[in-house]
Amino acid sequence: MLKTLSSSSVLLSKRHIAFNPFKTRSTHPRHLQSFFHTTPKMGSVDTSLHPHTSGRAAVFAQAHSSPNPLILYGGWFCPFVQRSWITLHEKRIPHQYFEINPYKKDPEFLALNPRGLVPTLAVPIDKAGKQQKPLYESVVICEYLDEVYNDPERNGPSLLPPDAYERARCRIWIDHISSKILPAFYKFMQHTEQKAYTLDEARQELLDGIKTFIKEADPEGPFFLGKQFSMVDIMLAPWLCRLFLFDVYKGGVGIPDEGKGGEDENIWARWRKWAKAVQERDSVQDTLSEREQYVEAYRRYAEDTTQSQVAQATRQGKRLP
Numbered sequence: 503m504l505k506t507l508s509s510s511s512v513l514l515s516k517r518h519i520a521f522n523p524f525k526t527r528s529t530h531p532r533h534l535q536s537f538f539h540t541t542p543k544m545g546s547v548d549t550s551l552h553p554h555t556s557g558r559a560a561v562f563a564q565a566h567s568s569p570n571p572l573i574l575y576g577g578w579f580c581p582f583v584q585r586s587w588i589t590l591h592e593k594r595i596p597h598q599y600f601e602i603n604p605y606k607k608d609p610e611f612l613a614l615n616p617r618g619l620v621p622t623l624a625v626p627i628d629k630a631g632k633q634q635k636p637l638y639e640s641v642v643i644c645e646y647l648d649e650v651y652n653d654p655e656r657n658g659p660s661l662l663p664p665d666a667y668e669r670a671r672c673r674i675w676i677d678h679i680s681s682k683i684l685p686a687f688y689k690f691m692q693h694t695e696q697k698a699y700t701l702d703e704a705r706q707e708l709l710d711g712i713k714t715f716i717k718e719a720d721p722e723g724p725f726f727l728g729k730q731f732s733m734v735d736i737m738l739a740p741w742l743c744r745l746f747l748f749d750v751y752k753g754g755v756g757i758p759d760e761g762k763g764g765e766d767e768n769i770w771a772r773w774r775k776w777a778k779a780v781q782e783r784d785s786v787q788d789t790l791s792e793r794e795q796y797v798e799a800y801r802r803y804a805e806d807t808t809q810s811q812v813a814q815a816t817r818q819g820k821r822l823p
């Protein structure tokens with residue numbers, strides 16, 4: 503398989519990698535899948551992840567399993583992938599979804615994305631869709647998809663506002679999610695008795711990040727910008743869907759129930775409205791696997807044993823990859 507991929511599909515050039523996985527995949531998609539899922543190494547927790555989507559995500563993945571020149575390489579468990587997946591769904595973009603395990607750093611995967619992370623997107627560069635270039639980084643991928651698939655009839659409205667100032671403001675809150683809320687999420691999830699910070703401190707950091715965010719939301723909502731679902735909602739939705747893991751592993755996330763928010767009741771009421779609307783969105787539901795699968799996958803974070811790049815960065819207090 504390795505030979506097939508590197509000789510017929512991956513063409514390296516000095517400035518970028520143009521490749522045609524489409525050609526290989528159209529003949530033997532299952533081969534490529536097994537190539538990315540070779541037998542997990544014993545003792546290597548991250549490569550022994552459950553290999554497939556389940557639940558509604560499995561249905562959506564199956565509906566997008568036929569060859570297409572636009573390919574999303576993803577992992578069912580990955581919230582960054584879910585961002586791209588929700589965008590593809592919202593904009594009804596024809597694509598192929600391809601499940602891989604990013605913890606296996608196969609040379610073919612690294613040739614597409616030298617950072618070795620999912621999501622990785624293969625983007626067609628010719629009209630016939632025979633040649634592709636890779637894109638990575640979930641925020642970059644989502645903005646690219648929104649920009650390129652911009653026919654309102656086919657793709658619905660843009661996920662960013664038409665006004666330049668409003669677009670820029672959205673990017674501030676997208677940055678807040680990525681640089682404040684997500685690091686706090688992982689710090690809290692990876693808390694163990696050995697840490698220099700307490701569980702309560704970690705919980706508070708996450709709650710503060712969420713409060714700062716929701717105070718900036720349109721007062722009526724239900725979404726961040728009001729009635730219209732947008733890129734800002736997409737950027738946080740996957741972690742919203744994973745908050746239940748704090749109930750499973752960390753004694754609860756700490757968001758007060760209705761009527762129990764004290765002087766912050768209005769803030770939490772607005773959060774609950776946002777959370778309900780986002781969680782009910784089809785694009786969010788259709789890109790989720792079954793809960794038990796997340797419980798199993800995130801045990802490594804909860805016990806702070808995963809060697810994922812995100813977890814290592816969190817452990818070392820560095821910026822997330």
Ligand SMILES: N[C@@H](CCC(=O)N[C@@H](CS)C(=O)NCC(=O)O)C(=O)O
Nearest residue numbers: 580582604619620639640810811823
């Ligand atoms: N900044 C990246 C982060 C992507 C990321 O961390 N993906 C994880 C899966 S959730 C991954 O591929 N991990 C592989 C590794 O840690 O080696 C993005 O926004 O796309």
